[in-house]
Amino acid sequence: xxxQYETPNYPLRPAKxxxxxxxxxxxxxxxxxxxxxxxxxxxFGAAYFTDFILLHKVLGVHDMVSIEREAEGRxxxxxxxxxxxxxxxxxxxxxxxxxxxxxxxSIVWLDYNDRLDDDILEDxxxxxxxxxxxxxxxxxxxxxxxxxxPGGKERLEDLRNxxxxxxxxxxxxxxxxxxxxxxxxxxxxxxxxxxxxxxDRNGLxxxxxxxxxxxxxxxxxxxxxxxxxVGGIVYREDQSRALASCGFEDLSFVRTDEQPFEIYxxxxxxxxxxxxxxxxxxxxxxxxxxxxxxxxxxxxxARCYRYYPTFAETEL
Amino acid sequence: xxxxxxxxxxxxxxxxxxxxxKEFFIxxxxxxxxxxxxxLDLVDNSVDGARRLRGDGTFQGLxxxxxxxxxxxxxxxxxxxxxxxxxxxxxxxxxxxxxAHELDLIKSVGHVGVGMKRAFFxxxxxxxxxxxxxxxxxxxxxxxxxxxxxxxxxxxxxxxxQRNEPLRAEASRGTRIKVTELRDGVAAMFGSARxxxxxxxxxxxxxxxxxxxxxxxxxxxxxxxTEESRLLASDHLHPAFREVSxxxxxxxxxxxxxxxxxxxxxxxxxCNGRMVxxxxxxxxxxxxxxxxxxxxxxxxxxxxxxxxxxxxPARLPWTTTKSDVDVDSPLxxxxxxxxxxxxxxxxxxxxxxxxxxxxGKTVLDGIVNExxxxxxAVLPEREAFGFDAPRPSGPPxxxxxxxxxxxxxxxxxxxxLGATSYRNVGELTFDYYYENxxxxx
Numbered sequence: 001x002x003x004q005y006e007t008p009n010y011p012l013r014p015a016k017x018x019x020x021x022x023x024x025x026x027x028x029x030x031x032x033x034x035x036x037x038x039x040x041x042x043x044f045g046a047a048y049f050t051d052f053i054l055l056h057k058v059l060g061v062h063d064m065v066s067i068e069r070e071a072e073g074r075x076x077x078x079x080x081x082x083x084x085x086x087x088x089x090x091x092x093x094x095x096x097x098x099x100x101x102x103x104x105x106s107i108v109w110l111d112y113n114d115r116l117d118d119d120i121l122e123d124x125x126x127x128x129x130x131x132x133x134x135x136x137x138x139x140x141x142x143x144x145x146x147x148x149x150p151g152g153k154e155r156l157e158d159l160r161n162x163x164x165x166x167x168x169x170x171x172x173x174x175x176x177x178x179x180x181x182x183x184x185x186x187x188x189x190x191x192x193x194x195x196x197x198x199x200d201r202n203g204l205x206x207x208x209x210x211x212x213x214x215x216x217x218x219x220x221x222x223x224x225x226x227x228x229x230v231g232g233i234v235y236r237e238d239q240s241r242a243l244a245s246c247g248f249e250d251l252s253f254v255r256t257d258e259q260p261f262e263i264y265x266x267x268x269x270x271x272x273x274x275x276x277x278x279x280x281x282x283x284x285x286x287x288x289x290x291x292x293x294x295x296x297x298x299x300x301x302a303r304c305y306r307y308y309p310t311f312a313e314t315e316l
Numbered sequence: 317x318x319x320x321x322x323x324x325x326x327x328x329x330x331x332x333x334x335x336x337x338k339e340f341f342i343x344x345x346x347x348x349x350x351x352x353x354x355x356l357d358l359v360d361n362s363v364d365g366a367r368r369l370r371g372d373g374t375f376q377g378l379x380x381x382x383x384x385x386x387x388x389x390x391x392x393x394x395x396x397x398x399x400x401x402x403x404x405x406x407x408x409x410x411x412x413x414x415x416a417h418e419l420d421l422i423k424s425v426g427h428v429g430v431g432m433k434r435a436f437f438x439x440x441x442x443x444x445x446x447x448x449x450x451x452x453x454x455x456x457x458x459x460x461x462x463x464x465x466x467x468x469x470x471x472x473x474x475x476x477x478q479r480n481e482p483l484r485a486e487a488s489r490g491t492r493i494k495v496t497e498l499r500d501g502v503a504a505m506f507g508s509a510r511x512x513x514x515x516x517x518x519x520x521x522x523x524x525x526x527x528x529x530x531x532x533x534x535x536x537x538x539x540x541x542t543e544e545s546r547l548l549a550s551d552h553l554h555p556a557f558r559e560v561s562x563x564x565x566x567x568x569x570x571x572x573x574x575x576x577x578x579x580x581x582x583x584x585x586x587c588n589g590r591m592v593x594x595x596x597x598x599x600x601x602x603x604x605x606x607x608x609x610x611x612x613x614x615x616x617x618x619x620x621x622x623x624x625x626x627x628x629p630a631r632l633p634w635t636t637t638k639s640d641v642d643v644d645s646p647l648x649x650x651x652x653x654x655x656x657x658x659x660x661x662x663x664x665x666x667x668x669x670x671x672x673x674x675x676g677k678t679v680l681d682g683i684v685n686e687x688x689x690x691x692x693a694v695l696p697e698r699e700a701f702g703f704d705a706p707r708p709s710g711p712p713x714x715x716x717x718x719x720x721x722x723x724x725x726x727x728x729x730x731x732x733l734g735a736t737s738y739r740n741v742g743e744l745t746f747d748y749y750y751e752n753x754x755x756x757x
Contacts, residue, residue, distance in 0.1 A: 095664045098657055099700050118606055125607065126660070129653045164606045203650030204562035 014265040014309050015221035019229060021307040022253045022263075023138060024054050026216060027107050029246040033134030033239070034105050036060060042067070042100065042108045044093070049082045051109060056083055061107070065089055067096045093123050102130040108137040109231075116141045116186045117162040121193050128197035128213070131234050134242070138217055138231035139190055143183035145226075155182070163189055180260075183220055183228040187258065190230050191215065198234070209236050216248050218255035221263035232256075252303065265304060266297040273301070273308065280305055338464045346438040351505055352515055353639070354438040355382075357431035358391050358493060359519055359533070360590070360638075363526050365395030365491065367588075376530035377487070383536055384515075386507035387496065389439060394490040397449030400479055407432060408456070408472050436460075441497035448489050453478045460497075516540055525589035525623070545584065545621055547572035549695060550687035556658045556701040557692075560651070565626040567651055570692050571658040571701055573617040573666070573684070582611070583620040583655065585641055587632040592641055600643050602656040608663060614670040617684075618662055620655060621692060661701040675716060679705055718742065 030036060037060040045052050045066030055061045062085040068077050069092050077088055089096045093110065108127055112120055120141060127137055146155050155177040160168050167189050177185060194213055202210045215232040235243050248254050253261045268276070275289055280302060282288070288298045301308070336344075346354075362380040370378070380393045398407050436443040441460045447453060454477040463472070498506065505511045516535055520527070520542050527533060527542040534540060547555040547570060555572030574580075583601035585593035597603045597611035601620070604610075624632050624647075633641055633648035641648055669680045683703050719742070726741060735741040 094660060098660045099702055101699065122607065122660075125653070126657045129657055166606070197653065200649040200653040203646030203648070203653075204560055205650075206563065 012309070012311060013223040015223045015263045016227075017309040018263050018265055018304050018307040019219050019221055020051055020054060022219075022251075023109065023217070023229075024058055025307075026248060026251055026254065027055070027136060028059055029248060029251075030105075030107070030134065030136060030233075032242045032246045033235070037062060038105065039063070039135075040065065040104045040106045042097075042106055044068070044109075044111050045077075045086065045088070047076055047080045049080065049086065051111070052086050053082050055107070056085070063104070065100060067091070067093050069093065092119070094119050094126075097123055097126050102132060105132045106135045106137075108135065109140070110138070111140045112142070114142055115162060115182075116143075116159075116189060118164055118167075121163060121167070121190070124190060124193045125197045128194050128234065129201055133211065133234055133236045133239060136216070136231065136233050138229055140227060140229040141186055141190075143180070143186050143220075143226050143228040144222075145177055145179065145182045148178070159185065167192070180220060180226065183226060183260070184258065186228055187218060187230045187260075194232075209238055211235070212237050212240075214243065214248075215256050216254050218258070218260045219253070219263055220260045228260075263304060264300040265308065266293075266300050268293070268297075268301060273305070276301055277305060338467060338470075342437045342460075342464070345434050349434055349438055351438065351502060352511075352518055353637075354435040355384075355389065355515060356518060356522060357435045358389075359523065361432055362391065362393040362395050362491065363523055363531065363589070365393060365397070366526060366531055369396035369486070369489075374530045375526060378530070379532040379534070381534050384506050384512060385536075386503040387498070389493075389495045389498075389506065391493045392490070393492075394487060396486075397453070397489040397491050398445075398447040399449045400452035400454055400477060403447065403454060403456075436495060438499070439502055440495040440499055442495070444492075444494045444496075446492045448484060448491075450484055450489060451479070451481050453481060453484075512536070521591050521594055523589065524591060525586055544691045545570075545619075546574060546689040546691055547619055547695065548574055548617075548684065548687040549690045550683070552683050552704045553687040554698055554702045555695055556661075556699065557695045557697050558654060558658065558699065559697060560654065562647060562650065563631060564628060565624055565631050565647060567625075568621075568623045569651065569654060569658060570619075570621040570695065571655070571662055572619060573662060574619045574689065576616040578613050578616040581616045581618045583622065585622045585624075587624045587634045587638070587641075588626065588629060589623075590638060592634050592639060600641060602652060602659060607656050608659050615663065615666050617666060617669075618659075620659065622651060622655065624651075658700065665701065665703065717746065 028036065030039065039059075039061050040063040041052065041055050041061045042065045043051050045068070049066065052064055052066060056064065062083075064083075064086045066077075066081075066086055066088045068074075068088050068090050070077070071090055074090060077090075081088060089100070108131070110120070110123055110127070114120070120139070124139060131137065146158055148155075153174050156168075156172065156174045159172075159177065159182070168185070169188065172185055175181075198211050198213050205211065212235055213232055214235070215230065217229050217231045219227075219229040221227055221229075233243065233246075233248070249256070253263075255261045272290060272293065276298065279286070279288055282302065288302065290298065349357075359380060359382070366375050366378050366380075378393070378395055380391065380395065383390045383392075436458075437460065443458050443460070445454075445456045447455075455475045456472055457475050458472050463469075512535060519533055519535075520540050523531070523533065524542045524545070527540065528544055532539060549555055549572070553572075555570060557571075558569045560567045560569070580595050582595040582597040582603075583593060584591060584595065585601070593601065602608045626632055631647070633645040633651075635642050643649075643652070665680065669684065672678065672680055680703070683705070726738065729735070729745060730738070730741045733741060733744045735744055
């Protein structure tokens with residue numbers, strides 16, 4: 001392992017930035033369902049509102065709701081609100097989501113820092129139970145395994161305590177939760193919750209206009225802590241044409257099953273990037289230049305070069 | 317089971333005669349029903365009649381009168397009577413033939429087609445039915461023992477039948493049922509005041525919706541009364557009300573709060589006006605400890621109402637006994653999802669209300685106190701339960717700090733501080749510390 005390229009750069013969170021741009025590119029394809037400026041965005045803006053700024057600038061979304069659970073220091077969040085069209089709803093997401101109106105197509109990004117728990121799953125059920133067709137939902141959770149201890153069972157017990165025993169598949173063992181295992185199991189649990197919510201909801205729908213869910217996102221990245229983002233699109237069965245014309249599958253990072261897309265952002269110098277860029281996108285399996293950089297790093301770069309973040313220090 | 321009399325008819329003996337004896341048939345039929353439910357089935361038929369007669373209109377002027385003694389049960393109604401064809405094809409048959417629509421059994425609660433007969437057999441050894449409908453009238457009298465003795469004859473003969481009579485005025489249409497020669501045990505129960513009280517309660521809750529529409533039900537001359545379902549509402553407190561239609565069923569869901577009453581808290585689920593779940597706080601209505609927390613007394617104000625209505629009772633999500641919801645039906649699962657997501661804001665509100673008590677705040681308490689109990693019918697549609705909290709005034713955030721110290725020390729501090737109360741002792745000692753240790757940073 002070549003650690004000089006891997007050192008996580010936590011304050012800048014490059015992988016998270018890459019993911020945000022990828023998600024935005026996917027959201028942009030929803031135009032087959034309705035013009036994007038008519039969508040509503042629901043997210044957790046915190047004090048930075050980075051995703052809100054991106055979606056407003058790039059997609060023109062102007063109905064935006066940020067859910068902020070910190071009740072104290074409201075002033076800070078209101079002060080940092082980037083645009084007049086961003087509304088801030090204070091409260092826990094479990095309390096805020098039910099009071100939002102769901103009659104409108106939405107882009108929802110539930111970007112938690114926490115490990116998966118039953119509050120998060122309640123939000124998932126709620127959103128998928130009410131969201132308009134032609135909407136996209138992404139859920140990000142911390143999937144970092146608890147520290148290992150000899151003979152310990154705490155990874156499994158912690159998961160069971162958080163999500164409830166009945167939600168953890170019986171085949172899952174303590175050893176399945178190491179490294180990216182917690183992410184796999186978390187994805188499976190969220191996926192099950194989504195499917196159940198959709199199935200329950202379809203009890204009220206006539207055949208021909210039932211709701212469907214197609215997974216689009218299964219990201220893994222680690223700017224320090226291992227993180228998982230899972231989600232996809234909700235549409236009606238009579239809309240499969242519109243879905244097909246979105247062409248989500250053409251996007252290199254879209255994943256429709258349990259196989260994840262790993263975002264790994266190698267640390268490269270500006271000159272190295274320029275050199276690699278000049279041979280990208282590749283035409284077939286041709287060799288990339290700069291053979292002192294390990295193959296793995298160059299491959300990783302080729303997967304994310306269009307989204308690679310550029311940092312600069314400036315005098316504002 | 318031997319059926320000696322029939323064997324001769326099947327001379328070839330290449331098949332086995334498996335027809336049940338009437339004795340066996342009756343025993344099976346009445347085995348699983350309790351006495352109260354048998355009487356309720358008969359009341360259901362009268363309520364069905366009211367629905368057929370008046371549709372969605374008022375039930376004013378219609379009555380169902382029960383007389384119950386240790387000798388007989390009579391039920392007298394003016395709810396339209398039974399048409400001769402319905403009697404022949406449906407009301408007296410065991411099991412239903414053809415579709416309900418064929419017979420225009422609109423919004424009937426009795427879709428299984430055995431209720432009335434089963435009730436008769438459960439109760440007594442003789443029953444009489446006299447009906448006066450729009451253009452027909454008939455009387456049927458069945459001495460059960462005689463009927464049982466005629467193994468091969470499954471008919472109930474009409475004692476009298478008139479078809480195509482001149483149009484009868486609505487007020488004089490109706491059905492009168494009388495069951496006598498009560499079975500063992502039945503007479504004793506019918507003579508018990510306690511049984512009558514239980515029956516009253518059951519009818520009151522089951523047919524609440526019909527009674528609210530004006531149907532007068534009485535037992536032994538005493539009219540049953542019912543209270544209208546209500547929720548607290550005001551300009552600042554808004555119960556949720558959603559209307560959903562799916563697969564020919566119209567569903568209304570109301571969620572909110574009412575008076576704190578641990579026995580009454582929970583969900584009330586009705587199918588075509590009949591209550592199938594009362595004050596339910598089990599997983600059947602979402603209280604499974606995961607989607608919604610387990611029920612706790614701080615939720616004693618919680619009320620939810622769900623009304624399923626359909627022209628075709630077979631589409632309603634109830635079990636065949638009509639006393640429970642079919643939790644696995646797709647319709648019910650879909651509605652349960654909505655119920656659960658409508659509950660959350662109420663649960664949060666009640667949790668906050670509970671916490672207020674500890675902190676001495678009265679914001680939500682004030683909202684509750686100034687709200688009024690409103691009948692469900694006047695509530696506007698609203699996706700989610702909500703309230704308007706007044707803007708917090710004064711210092712935005714406060715914390716309580718309390719402590720215990722030996723009495724003589726507290727008394728000494730109180731004298732020295734000139735404090736007016738123990739609380740004041742706490743405040744002044746805190747201020748003293750803060751002034752000296754925390755003001756320079």
